[in-house]
Structure formats: C-alpha cells, structure tokens
Amino acid sequence: MGWMASTVSMKRPVREAMVRLQRQIGKQGKVVAEGRDTGTVVFPGANYKFFLDANPEERARRRHRELTSKGHSLEIEEVKNELQERDKQDSTRELAPLQPAEDASYIDSTGIKPEEVVEQMLHTIRKRSKR
Numbered sequence: 001m002g003w004m005a006s007t008v009s010m011k012r013p014v015r016e017a018m019v020r021l022q023r024q025i026g027k028q029g030k031v032v033a034e035g036r037d038t039g040t041v042v043f044p045g046a047n048y049k050f051f052l053d054a055n056p057e058e059r060a061r062r063r064h065r066e067l068t069s070k071g072h073s074l075e076i077e078e079v080k081n082e083l084q085e086r087d088k089q090d091s092t093r094e095l096a097p098l099q100p101a102e103d104a105s106y107i108d109s110t111g112i113k114p115e116e117v118v119e120q121m122l123h124t125i126r127k128r129s130k131r
Contacts, residue, residue: 010093036090039101048125051100052117054110059083 008014022042025031035042039049054062060080067074090098100106105124109117 010095012095015095036098037096039104040099041096044101048121048128049101049104050121050124051104051106053106053108055108056080056084058110 019042022033022038026033026043033043039046039051043049057080060076060083063083064074064076064079067079087098105121107117107120
C-alpha cells in the first residue's frame, strides 16, 4: 500500500492538487500534518517541524505488526526490504523528494514509545515558544 502512495505522489498533477488542498486546510490554522514532504514542500513556513526516523529493523517491526493486524501475511524481511526500496524511491525522486527540512527537529524513535516521541516534540515546542 505504501508503494501506491509513493508511485501516485510522483505524478505532478496529483502532487500539485494535493499540495493545494493541504495548504487550503492549513490556512484554517492549528493544523498538525504529517507526510514525507510536509515540512519541505507543503508547509515550508510551518512554525514547528519534526523529522521522525527509526532504524530499519524498528521500522520493519512496526510495519509488520501493522500489516499482520490487518490480516496480511508477510515475512519481516520482506517488509524491511519494501520499506528500504520505498525510502530509496522517495528520496531520489525529482518531485518533492523525501528529506528533512533544514529547520526540522530530528527525532530518532528507535526503541521509544509514541508517548515519548510526543513528549520530545512538546519539549521542543515549549522551548522554542519561550524565545
């Protein structure tokens, strides 16, 4: 399923339409958005940007757990390989490549709970808000 999103998002008319729609939604304010080019293309002027990452094994475990909970039957190595191929495709594409925004805070979520990731984000927001 991730491959479909990656493949479709490489098509310029689709990308342009989606960016327009996302920006219209963003104009309403107080929006939290996520995506592989959200901080670099869709909302380059966002007040807070985060680039979430995890090592390949952790990402494969998470995605494997998600897929098996939906009834898919895949080996974890297959999931890991697909993730790595999608990352390669997305980071080398010409249109809106996957890359961290220069002003994004990098968070490595390997081995930590979602609540801990959120706490790191909130800490960064609070720290920047005091400036």
